[in-house]
Amino acid sequence: MTFSIQNMASQAKQAANVVASLSTETKNRVLMTISANLQAHTTKILAANQLDMKAAKENGLSESMVDRLLLTEERIIDIAKAVEHIASLPDPVGLVTKTSRLPNGLNVSKQRIPLGVIAMIYESRPNVTVDAASLCFKAGNAVVLRGGKEALHSNLALADSIHQALEQFDIPLHAISLVPDPDREIMNELLTLNEEIDLLIPRGGENLIRHVSQNSRIPVIQHYKGVCHLYVDQFGDLTKALNILINGKTQRPGVCNALETLLVHKDVVKQFLPVVAATFAEKKVRVHACEQAIEYFDNADLATDLDYDAEYLALEIAIKVVDSYDEAVSHIQRFSSGHTEVIITQDISLANQFIRQINSAVVMVNASSRFSDGGELGLGAEIGISTSKLHAYGPMGLESLTTEKFVVLGDGHTRV
Amino acid sequence: MTFSIQNMASQAKQAANVVASLSTETKNRVLMTISANLQAHTTKILAANQLDMKAAKENGLSESMVDRLLLTEERIIDIAKAVEHIASLPDPVGLVTKTSRLPNGLNVSKQRIPLGVIAMIYESRPNVTVDAASLCFKAGNAVVLRGGKEALHSNLALADSIHQALEQFDIPLHAISLVPDPDREIMNELLTLNEEIDLLIPRGGENLIRHVSQNSRIPVIQHYKGVCHLYVDQFGDLTKALNILINGKTQRPGVCNALETLLVHKDVVKQFLPVVAATFAEKKVRVHACEQAIEYFDNADLATDLDYDAEYLALEIAIKVVDSYDEAVSHIQRFSSGHTEVIITQDISLANQFIRQINSAVVMVNASSRFSDGGELGLGAEIGISTSKLHAYGPMGLESLTTEKFVVLGDGHTRV
Structure with a gap:
């Protein structure tokens, strides 16, 4: 059977309902398990990374790209520690941000909820796979991860450690989905799935971001450059x-x-x-x-x-x-x-x-x-930075991966 | 010279810098002057509306559309009172929403700022012209208004009252721009001007909103329907x-x-x-x-x-x-x-x-x-409602027409 990105996005959307209703405690336990798995599977992850490294050298990738791609035992520990740090951050979901009692006695508040499904499109750094997955998950979202083809083996190995943790807690694996086919047409199809995906975050060079922005039917967090x-x-x-x-x-x-x-x-x-x-x-x-x-x-x-x-x-x-x-x-x-x-x-x-x-x-x-x-300004961690003013502006932490709904409590109130 | 929507949007972008830095007091005085002008120019506005009404009947518009189009002395008073109400609402611009001192002594806060240029695309109600103009202006934005062709004479007359108020306060008239040509191609060109326009708010039937969403290069507030x-x-x-x-x-x-x-x-x-x-x-x-x-x-x-x-x-x-x-x-x-x-x-x-x-x-x-x-939930007034989760979700008041920047105060701080 051929891979269907449409099918993956639909399953992510279903999984999003499950993630949205997980307790903070469960989400943190899942994240701690992901961290433990990454460290336990170091040998397997490094072996997968070696496949990517070999191909990168054969294909003559630049030294800086090869360095971004490289995983070491130390780097895996850093990645795992970052997941633990995300577990330690306050959960934005359920936070009541405003509350007021109107003259007619209605109680109106605003409450933070997850966005739904977030798609990340990124380039060669395999750590983004774990970082983005952890941040989206902690904020109660499902995520579809589409990394660069040069890091595919590494990403698949990392995703495997993540999926084992989800499995252990009976959470649908599509809560954190990795696109297993780096074909560009599949990425372009992903950009059109606005019924399933709520937000697109591209991370990479200006060309990638422009391509995504110009072809997406989904709202995109834009960050072209920093002058x-x-x-x-x-x-x-x-x-x-x-x-x-x-x-x-x-x-x-x-x-x-x-x-x-x-x-x-x-x-x-x-x-x-x-x-x-x-x-x-x-x-x-x-x-x-x-x-x-x-x-x-x-x-x-x-x-x-x-x-x-x-x-x-x-x-x-x-x-x-x-x-x-x-x-x-x-x-x-x-x-x-x-x-x-x-x-x-x-x-x-x-x-x-x-x-x-x-x-x-x-x-x-x-x-x-x-x-x-984001880290330096006290957001705890950063999923990206926005230089367009819609939804989020500047460094984006967990809160930017959520939105607010209105909650209205009445006692039989009708409008006159 | 033919009309250029690109030129109008560029001038709106320049005017946006002026509107963004107006004091609350000045903005309120401008709004009160708009209200006074509308009432003083009632005869002219009603005459312009009669031209639209005549054409509407000749073109066999439905009774409900004709009713939406109709202006009366009483309706103009209502429109003017709504502007005064917007003047009475708190100004979201400059509001400090968060503030913290980091361990290194940096003081980090978030502060509300205008979005920039907002474009409104709407159908036959002429009151939207004044309502949207007032809300966008109060929130420190420039606005490009593109109403329906059946209301063009009414809209031009209303915009004239608005422009006389801007003129009196030496504010560039493009701060509140009305597209004088209802041609559909011009609207479609407007949808592509993502360098000039920060946000698009369509108000009207599902077809209009879908058309705008599907063809826009600018972020769109979506509200298809309410089930x-x-x-x-x-x-x-x-x-x-x-x-x-x-x-x-x-x-x-x-x-x-x-x-x-x-x-x-x-x-x-x-x-x-x-x-x-x-x-x-x-x-x-x-x-x-x-x-x-x-x-x-x-x-x-x-x-x-x-x-x-x-x-x-x-x-x-x-x-x-x-x-x-x-x-x-x-x-x-x-x-x-x-x-x-x-x-x-x-x-x-x-x-x-x-x-x-x-x-x-x-x-x-x-x-x-x-x-x-928005009014019933205590937002004071409503510019629209969003059923997509990005940027704003639910009824949108003045605050939804702004975003937040980070303000960082140091005393020679450098990063280690």
Whole structure:
């Protein structure tokens, strides 16, 4: 019998009713069992991963992709610990978020419920399989996982550990479904199943996300890129500014919350840019500078709009001098990807103005953009990040995998 | 020069930045001025409406459509009063919904911000023009209004009153844009403008909503239909049940929160259905009954799955006897449109179980489904209702026209 994604999604939808009504205690016990299974099955999982690694090398995958694909005993322990951490997080399902008594005596409240079925489409990291499965499950949803073909053996082995845990608790295995066929047509069919699937979360490169967004009949969490700005104001503390700049650009340049553009107020240029230039030279950061900034750097290019629009994801940065706070805000509003923007200032009025005027998902004062992450912002864990404003905006934790219903308690109330 | 919807949407996007930063006080003053203008321009508005009415009669529009289209002095006063009411509602923008201090001293909060640009696509009621414009504006958004062609003259006259108010406060007129050309191709182009428009809210028949959902590149608030269920449990108070049934089915049968299906526990059938039959005969409610219920009614049809799936929007109802609470829940889960479901029971455990198990947008105990409305549930006003779980679920008030950003305050914090 050939595989049917439609059939898998329908069974996931049925399983979703079961997951939605599990108690927090049961869900946590399932998650702890998944963690134990992963560790107990390490040998099998590593053997499956070796098949993927061999194929990856034969197919000449890039070193960074091969590294993402690789599982080790240590990495499996990390994956298992992450599942235990998700078990320890508060359960959003059933939370009463608002409650009021209306003048006619009706009691109206809002209560958190799961979304239903979530589909994850991702690339080569096998840890996403376990991570996404655990988060969706903890929030009471069924999940359909479609990973990259280069990680298929690893994903199947991981799913096996998960399914053994579900089986032990008599939970339908389709509660956590892994698409066993990496065919692109099957993925495209998945995008059309809006009767079965409530939300689609793509995780990967901009091309994958655009493909999913443009072809989906299901609501999609969009996150194209992170062009994060740091604006150093005339009243900024330049020591804080330098630390935050270095942290944002060099600590982990390949991630979406790394800094991509530095804006500097003209009054602090002379004092600030020479120190920046010295540090960037030492850290080997390539600089694209505007006309007013370029003189401070050896080997800098002249920045163009393409630089201001770029997500370098590398030791590379665009630097621009602005004449005023307003010019900084205009620049950010024009080039922002809606991810994270930071102001460095000691001026409380200006800080408040920045918070009011900038409507990116995360707006920061005197802190590193690298904190723009679900774990760092106190969400406990992150399923993804949204740069479109619908449903969720910014880092998404368990709560973003739920919605709210109205609960109305009357005593025979009718409408007049 | 021909009209360009792309141009209109781009200008709306620019205007959205202005509206987002208006103070609550200014927004309220603009709304009060709109209300005053509408009343001052009554003669002009009624004259424009007469043009639409004349065309409607010439084109043989149905009586109910003509009635929806009609404006009178009294209706204009009602529309103006509704605008004043929106001015009196709390402003969701800027509301801090969560705040916490992390172990490292970072202060993280969430703050409500406008969505940006909202597009409304609707049919013949001219009051939607003013209502939607006021709600979107109060929530800090720009709005693109695309009403039905049969109401175009009325809508243009109403928009003129609105624009005079915007002008008086130096707000770009594109903050509230009315599409002046009812051409269907222009509407279809509007559906593709996902760079400019953040949210699409269609209001009208199921065909319009399906067309919009299927062709939109912009997130859409979906509300196909309301198949609301009333389940009368074996422990239900039958007097409450009868009142709530009559209220739900007959008070205003043409709306989405009217009842469409009655489920009755077998143990109360003999006591309850004869009273229901007598009342429905008197109120001329047409009945589609299951085999066990049909004997209680004169002239009832035998109900089929088509009946259980139907949104009659008329004095017509499906009635089914169930053997148990579980059968009632299964029936609702199968046929629910996700709108509103009601249980009549005095059993507190069963009431709680119903609240847990039914994940429709509104779940009620001992209250009429007719309360399932933004105004009645205390939201102040309603922009629409969502039966899909993403972003908003159920009646949507001002808050649903906003989203939340993260605000992070540090003091030189960098990530380790």
